[in-house]
Amino acid sequence: MNHPANTIINALSFDIEDWFHMVGIDAVADPDTWPTLPSIVVEQTQWIVHTLAEADVKATFFMLGWVAERYPQLARLIADAGHELGTHSYWHRKVYDLTPEQFHEDMKRSIDIIESQSGQKVLGFRAPSFSIRPGTEWAFDVLADLGLVYDTSLFPARRGHGGYPCPPQPHVFEGAPSGRPIHELPISVMRIGPIKLPFSGGGYVRLLPGAVIRRGFSQLHKRGCPVVIYLHPRDFCPDCPRVPMPLHRRFKSYVGLGTTKRKLAMLLGRYRFDTCSSVLGITSSRAA
Numbered sequence: 001m002n003h004p005a006n007t008i009i010n011a012l013s014f015d016i017e018d019w020f021h022m023v024g025i026d027a028v029a030d031p032d033t034w035p036t037l038p039s040i041v042v043e044q045t046q047w048i049v050h051t052l053a054e055a056d057v058k059a060t061f062f063m064l065g066w067v068a069e070r071y072p073q074l075a076r077l078i079a080d081a082g083h084e085l086g087t088h089s090y091w092h093r094k095v096y097d098l099t100p101e102q103f104h105e106d107m108k109r110s111i112d113i114i115e116s117q118s119g120q121k122v123l124g125f126r127a128p129s130f131s132i133r134p135g136t137e138w139a140f141d142v143l144a145d146l147g148l149v150y151d152t153s154l155f156p157a158r159r160g161h162g163g164y165p166c167p168p169q170p171h172v173f174e175g176a177p178s179g180r181p182i183h184e185l186p187i188s189v190m191r192i193g194p195i196k197l198p199f200s201g202g203g204y205v206r207l208l209p210g211a212v213i214r215r216g217f218s219q220l221h222k223r224g225c226p227v228v229i230y231l232h233p234r235d236f237c238p239d240c241p242r243v244p245m246p247l248h249r250r251f252k253s254y255v256g257l258g259t260t261k262r263k264l265a266m267l268l269g270r271y272r273f274d275t276c277s278s279v280l281g282i283t284s285s286r287a288a
């Protein structure tokens with residue numbers, strides 16, 4: 001079947017956290033230090049909202065509860081611009097490091113704050129660092145218990161903090177221990193020979209040439225799959241504060257920061273985008 005690029009609506013998403021919420025970096029691992037660090041999240045999120053308004057595109061913003069609580073005007077700013085609010089947890093801890101009870105408590109706190117600030121019902125979740133992996137399926141029951149209807153955390157390729165084998169297209173996940181179904185919007189990966197390569201978010205967008213990203217779009221669109229773009233405020237911030245970290249992390253964290261704005265403009269000009277819930281066909285009212 002032929003799927004011309006302009007008929008497929010892709011998902012545009014942003015994980016709203018600060019530069020110091022990077023996972024696994026000792027220098028910024030202690031939440032007690034976060035309020036003392038310079039912040040880029042408000043300024044860069046305002047830039048994202050402004051850019052999307054100019055392009056007349058709606059997106060999903062998965063907010064960290066910690067950020068929402070510290071900057072109480074931010075969720076409302078995003079909602080007032082017509083975007084969808086989702087949750088990215090409260091503390092940005094990896095799901096597989098938590099017990100189901102800890103995860104429930106963290107998620108409830110984030111959802112309560114984001115809903116009360118934005119006036120929207122939170123429908124979707126993205127796990128910090130895509131940290132739902134085989135053995136962590138109980139997380140889907142926590143999402144269902146909290147009234148969430150979709151997840152966009154499964155990463156169908158190998159990675160340091162997660163990776164979960166699943167179909168590449170939007171599907172219904174039925175592997176929760178209770179068997180309750182939940183909509184899943186997996187992260188996009190392209191194939192280059194035997195290699196599965198993520199191309200549509202974070203360090204991959206910063207690192208990969210635009211031509212490779214477009215090749216990924218065309219490959220997924222030929223299969224009828226939408227692409228899921230996921231970016232962070234820090235991806236747009238070349239003068240982000242820097243912290244000591246191992247060389248390979250430093251490269252992945254900072255390379256290509258100056259190219260992301262240009263690449264986002266290229267994507268917005270070339271492809272159609274909407275919120276994650278729209279791409280999944282979830283139409284329930286977003287009023288909280």
Ligand SMILES: [Zn+2]
Pocket residue numbers: 015017021088092127128129
């Ligand atoms: Zn994150």
